Amino acid sequence: MNTSEFNSFIVILIYGSLVLLSLLKLANPLKVNKKANFWFGVFLFLWSTFWMDEVLFLITGSVIEFHSLFLIRSIQYLTPIFFYLSVLFYTNPSFRFKITDFKFLLLPAAFLACLVLVRLGYKNPFESLAIILILVQALFYTGLSYIIIRKHQRKIQQFSSNTEGIDLNWLEYIILVLFAVNIIYVIYNLFYDPKSLNFFINTVFLLVIYCVGYYSLKEKEIYPLEEKQREELISINEDSDSEDVKRKLISDEELLKIKSQLEMIMNTQKPYLDSELNLIKLAEMLSVSTHHLSYVINTGFGKNFFQYINEFRVEYAKKLLKETDSKLSILGVAYESGFNSKTSFNTTFKKLTGQTPSEFKK
Known part of the structure; x- marks a missing residue:
């Protein structure tokens, strides 16, 4: 099996693992952290769509421009927001949406406007702006999620004598790994051939996904049910x-x-x-x-x-x-x-x- 075939095998594993893990989180058989697991399950499903074009190519044998589809690109852009929402509910299961939370839709609205203008033929500068918005949104919500987790780790020390299993360390480490991988990927896209990095990136993502599966499925109820x-x-x-x-x-x-x-x-x-x-x-x-x-x-x-x-x-x-x-x-x-x-x-x-x-x- 050469590198290309092995990479294809990893892509199938990534997509299948994310879809399966998404269904498990949405089903939530242990009935813990219900709201958080729902949003996390949606996040995992959206994350899986980033590999769907490669999976469809392996199935059909022809290139399918999956990411070029207007609706799919719009939904994929919401992936960091759903991750952020899951972190919000893990750290505060009583969180309720307010009118001010419509601010979450500002960046997606700007991105959607860029996609519309690109489809209308205004590729410059809106195509570049759309790419910048993708990076900005990912970094913003990843950073915000990290800050919330750090605050959570201090908060639980105010009421729990054993914080292991409820400190969301696994989410913190995953954020740091994904942040590092995305930085490497962006640099390679700018200065090198990104295809040469596909095997490395996919291997790292597969390991991260298995870690997500292991730790997220054993996550305990963080706060009392009462x-x-x-x-x-x-x-x-x-x-x-x-x-x-x-x-x-x-x-x-x-x-x-x-x-x-x-x-x-x-x-x-x-x-x-x-x-x-x-x-x-x-x-x-x-x-x-x-x-x-x-x-x-x-x-x-x-x-x-x-x-x-x-x-x-x-x-x-x-x-x-x-x-x-x-x-x-x-x-x-x-x-x-x-x-x-x-x-x-x-x-x-x-x-x-x-x-x-x-x-x-x-």
Whole structure:
């Protein structure tokens, strides 16, 4: 099998994988992150159409100018927007469209106008402008999605003690890879023969698609299903040192009272040993609101919820590691201390102690 045949095989795999993954996300058999998975499924289907002309050529044996079709090009232009919408709903399942969200249609409207003018015979400069708009839209929504994911990663540390599986790291890495690939592709289009890069680009895309499939299908429900609890957590500010957090929610006396109760519960009941502990559970134990508890941890201890809980876990793990007669493995110590994976245990332990658990044990 030569390079050309192998590239054709990869193209078929890419198209088939994207269509199958799109159907799986739209069907959503696990019934998690419903709105986000719907938009992500539509994004995957639109993404698959970029290879449809090559697939049709392999089937029919003749060149079909699929991308030249007016309607298809218009719909394909919306691909980055659908990706952005899926990120919005992953990070905020209560998001609702408002009139101001019509701004999402400004770039597509400009692109559509360029396509109409090109079809009417005004190729210069509108054909070049259409290409620029494609690049601008892709970069804009990819960058915006990346910023939202980074904010989400800070926000979940305000209410979750174990962020692995809900931090959307896989989407962040995919954005960075696609961004790098697109930059390479644009440079080659400008200065070299883009066909020479097809095999490399398609291989990278195939690997990215398999990663998308693996991580997106195992993505857990990020926020509680109960609407009231979900709204409470979403409304918590992601930055513990922000002006919203600095503003007094309760009196100093009440803060000290809740702080004292919290310290007593942490030392006597050890709720941090529960790997599923979150702000809601801890607030219920103290009979206070999640907002007040978050404020006490942020202001009274100068930490977010994730940092506060995991410091207790690391201290408990250090005691277990010091026990010379203990038969627990490193993974066993991690689970006993409230961590839900060896990776999160190693990362958090090293961040707080400067050593890995194995190094500390030695």
